[in-house]
Amino acid sequence: MSSINPKQVSRIAELANLTIEPATLDETTAGLNEVLTFVEQLQAVDASGIEPTSQVTGLIDVLRDDVVIRSPISRDELLKRSPHHTDGQIVVKRVLK
Amino acid sequence: MTAYLTIKEAREALEAGSITARQLVQSHLDQIDKVDDAYKIVVSRMDERALEQADSIDARRNSGEELGPLAGIPFTAKDMFLIEGTQTTAASQILKDFIAPYSSTAITKLEAAGAICIAKVNQDEFGHGASTENSSFVTTRNPHDVERVAGGSSGGSAAAVAARIGIFSVGTDTGGSSRQPAAFCGVVGMKPTYGLISRYGVIAMASSLDTIGTLGNSVDDVSLVCSIMAGQDAHDATTIKLDNYDFSKRQTKPPRAAVIKQYMENLEPEIKYSYEQAFEKLRQAGWEIGEVSLDTVSSALPAYYILTPAEISSNLERYDGIRYGSSDDAPDLTSVYRHTRGKYFGPEAIRRILTGTYVLSAGYYDAYYKKAMQVRTIVRKEFDTAFKKFDIIIGPTAPTVAFKVGENSNDPIAMYLADIMTVAANLAGVPSISIPLNGPHDLPLGLQLMSAQKNDAGLFSAAERAETDLATKLKEITL
Numbered sequence: 001m002s003s004i005n006p007k008q009v010s011r012i013a014e015l016a017n018l019t020i021e022p023a024t025l026d027e028t029t030a031g032l033n034e035v036l037t038f039v040e041q042l043q044a045v046d047a048s049g050i051e052p053t054s055q056v057t058g059l060i061d062v063l064r065d066d067v068v069i070r071s072p073i074s075r076d077e078l079l080k081r082s083p084h085h086t087d088g089q090i091v092v093k094r095v096l097k
Numbered sequence: 098m099t100a101y102l103t104i105k106e107a108r109e110a111l112e113a114g115s116i117t118a119r120q121l122v123q124s125h126l127d128q129i130d131k132v133d134d135a136y137k138i139v140v141s142r143m144d145e146r147a148l149e150q151a152d153s154i155d156a157r158r159n160s161g162e163e164l165g166p167l168a169g170i171p172f173t174a175k176d177m178f179l180i181e182g183t184q185t186t187a188a189s190q191i192l193k194d195f196i197a198p199y200s201s202t203a204i205t206k207l208e209a210a211g212a213i214c215i216a217k218v219n220q221d222e223f224g225h226g227a228s229t230e231n232s233s234f235v236t237t238r239n240p241h242d243v244e245r246v247a248g249g250s251s252g253g254s255a256a257a258v259a260a261r262i263g264i265f266s267v268g269t270d271t272g273g274s275s276r277q278p279a280a281f282c283g284v285v286g287m288k289p290t291y292g293l294i295s296r297y298g299v300i301a302m303a304s305s306l307d308t309i310g311t312l313g314n315s316v317d318d319v320s321l322v323c324s325i326m327a328g329q330d331a332h333d334a335t336t337i338k339l340d341n342y343d344f345s346k347r348q349t350k351p352p353r354a355a356v357i358k359q360y361m362e363n364l365e366p367e368i369k370y371s372y373e374q375a376f377e378k379l380r381q382a383g384w385e386i387g388e389v390s391l392d393t394v395s396s397a398l399p400a401y402y403i404l405t406p407a408e409i410s411s412n413l414e415r416y417d418g419i420r421y422g423s424s425d426d427a428p429d430l431t432s433v434y435r436h437t438r439g440k441y442f443g444p445e446a447i448r449r450i451l452t453g454t455y456v457l458s459a460g461y462y463d464a465y466y467k468k469a470m471q472v473r474t475i476v477r478k479e480f481d482t483a484f485k486k487f488d489i490i491i492g493p494t495a496p497t498v499a500f501k502v503g504e505n506s507n508d509p510i511a512m513y514l515a516d517i518m519t520v521a522a523n524l525a526g527v528p529s530i531s532i533p534l535n536g537p538h539d540l541p542l543g544l545q546l547m548s549a550q551k552n553d554a555g556l557f558s559a560a561e562r563a564e565t566d567l568a569t570k571l572k573e574i575t576l
Contacts, residue, residue: 009451016410016454017417017431018447019439031448031509032455035406038510039399039456039465045472052470053477054305055335056526057292057550062334073198081198081421092419093430 004032100124104170104264104318111158111169118151118158118169118213125171125215128262132576135243137235138256139216140176141184147171147215154211166321168211173263175251176217177224179298180204187300188232189222191422191441201298202333203267203309203326210325215263218253223413224274224302225445226250227515230506233443238502239282240574241540245499248278248515254312255282260576265313265322271302272401273494273519275310276531280543281499283533283571285319285560286312290550291526292337294323295330303408304335306401306523316532316564320344320557327553337551344557351382352488352559354546355389360492360518367537372493375534375544375567382566389483389490393475397521400476402513403456403469404524410453413446448509473524480525484549489559493518494531494543518545528553530560532567539572 009029013020020028075088084091101107101121110116126144133139154169176186179197186192204214221231229237229252237252239245240259247256251268255278258266268275270288279286287310294309301307309326313319324344329336356376361369376386418424418437425436442450456465483490495515505511522529529547536542546563548556 004455012451012454012458013439014435015458016450017414017434017438018442018450019435020447021439028444028447028451031444032451034510035402035448035452035513036455038513039403039469042396042399042403042468042472043464045393045396045468045475047468047471047475050471050474052467053473053524054470056305056477056524057290057335057337059292059335059337064331077198081195083418083424090419093428093433095430 004029004036101264103315104167104313104321107170107264118154119148121169122147122151122171122213122215125261125263128260129216132260132262136238136240136256136260138218138237138253138260138262140186140188140219140234140253141217143183143214143216146183147213150213154213165210167207167325170212170265171215171263172207172212173216173218173254173257173266174204174214175220175254175266175268177220177269177300178204178217178267180214184217185300187223188220188234189441189443189446190233191416191437193423195422199298202295202330203299206326207267207322218257218266220253221250222443222446223300223409224250224269224271225409225449227273227277227512228500228505229253230502231443231445236502239499240576241283241572242499245501246281248281248499250274251310251312252278255279255284255286258282258284258312258314259574265311265318267322267326268310268312269299269302270308270310270523271306272405272523273516275312276519276529276543276545277495277515279312279531280494280533280541283541284312284314285316285530285532286310287319287323287530288522288528289323289327289553290337290528292335293339293528293553294326295328295333295336297330297332301412303405304412305408306405308523316530316557316561319530320561323553339551341554344554346554346558347561348555348558351384351562352555353486354384354489354491354559355387355483355487357394357490357492358388358390359394364493364496368493368497368542371534371536371542372544379563379566384566386491387487389487391479391483391521393472393479394521396472397476397524398513398517400469400472401516401520401524403465404473406449406453407457407466408453409449410457413442413450416442445509476521477525480521480527488555489546489548491544491546494545495519498536498538498540498542522547526550528556530556532560532564533569533571534567535569535571541571
């Protein structure tokens with residue numbers, strides 16, 4: 001189960017929106033296989049019927065009043081951090097052809 | 098050389114008027130000039146801002162105003178903490194020019210108490226590592242031996258405290274990132290109960306495990322800083338409510354303590370000897386120390402290295418080259434994302450994103466992610482059972498002293514093993530602290546103490562007692 005090939009790694013990279021240089025693909029694959037082999041030892045633990053834990057302090061459904069809270073940070077201040085922006089909007093490459 | 102080791106000493110001097118806040122802050126800025134070429138701790142300096150804040154504290158003190166408990170105390174922050182108007186990089190090329198638009202709650206609270214941030218310090222990129230060798234800028238050196246790492250990921254914070262750059266430092270701790278570097282650098286490092294301190298404005302690594310760490314030169318200092326940052330925050334829904342945030346009370350009796358059996362197995366003899374001597378010293382000081390077996394604790398590390406990459410792959414999705422951060426040009430939108438992320442994330446961040454994406458993908462989810470969450474439940478329950486019988490459980494913080502720079506950097510698993518004794522506290526959400534011990538070759542080790550969730554006050558009490566009873570004197574660093 002734990003072995004993964006360069007083709008699969010390329011597919012995972014696509015899913016994660018990452019380019020992996022072809023020259024480093026084999027090295028990346030080897031590193032990933034080492035990690036997967038390491039975590040494989042979990043399969044020896046019998047956890048059948050055990051509830052999974054995703055939150056440790058027991059908080060459930062933390063809600064606040066359903067009111068609009070204005071951000072103290074201005075639109076301009078946030079837009080300044082975008083590499084490409086104009087007229088109060090972020091510019092991206094054309095999506096629809 | 099900066100004259101005051103602890104907050105308490107510095108505060109007394111400031112209150113007595115034997116030093117001004119400006120002089121104190123300046124002396125710590127001078128220390129950066131003096132030692133940082135050797136240790137490579139600082140990512141960005143905040144001289145002007147810090148001196149302005151110091152002048153304001155001095156003026157308020159002169160006018161007789163009552164000041165906060167940290168008035169005029171210089172500190173450093175791991176480069177994960179947003180401070181409005183200043184550079185915050187997470188030691189990553191993808192954020193190398195990022196200027197924070199707001200401040201984290203933790204920093205806001207420290208500044209309201211009068212503390213003065215003098216510099217942002219180095220770390221592994223996004224907290225991924227145990228040595229700062231994964232910083233995209235520089236590797237921080239251990240002030241006890243510059244051939245060795247400072248630990249990580251909050252290695253800059255631990256080295257800063259050891260090298261007297263700031264009197265304390267704030268870091269993060271997702272799997273040991275404040276405690277392990279504290280152990281390597283001979284300082285105190287603490288992770289609180291999950292949710293005790295707001296993470297608003299602190300760059301996320303693995304959200305179900307991330308906590309805010311504090312590093313300092315004494316348990317008393319760390320407990321004071323932690324109590325100031327603690328509390329519920331509307332901006333972080335995971336923050337918890339405690340009845341009492343004052344961690345300065347100390348219990349009169351030694352705690353019921355137990356050594357974790359599994360943590361003492363497979364240690365090198367000279368390391369094991371150091372710990373056994375420490376336990377003996379505590380017994381002589383009146384501690385009753387039993388033994389506790391946590392049968393599944395050895396599975397905590399593989400579970401951690403499934404859960405953490407899974408959460409990292411999700412948390413790092415936001416770095417897309419569009420809204421903020423570094424960006425690479427490409428002919429279409431998807432290629433902008435892919436080239437930006439491939440170019441500006443370092444190798445370990447990429448490894449964790451890929452691992453996380455894989456373990457969460459259809460067909461593998463049950464075998465990896467769900468299984469790790471189930472193991473997390475078993476680990477939690479073992480801790481719950483242990484804390485019914487004992488107040489405190491103790492053991493090493495890390496299995497070794499600080500390793501040499503480069504020793505583990507080409508072997509991801511060897512690097513992951515540096516966290517083997519710290520990750521369980523994060524999986525269980527319990528508070529944990531590392532205090533210094535003498536190790537072999539004049540290098541420091543850390544003694545780790547853990548208590549039940551929300552018993553942070555009890556943990557500080559026990560740790561201060563251990564600090565007093567052990568009276569560790571590390572070999573002095575030549576700065």
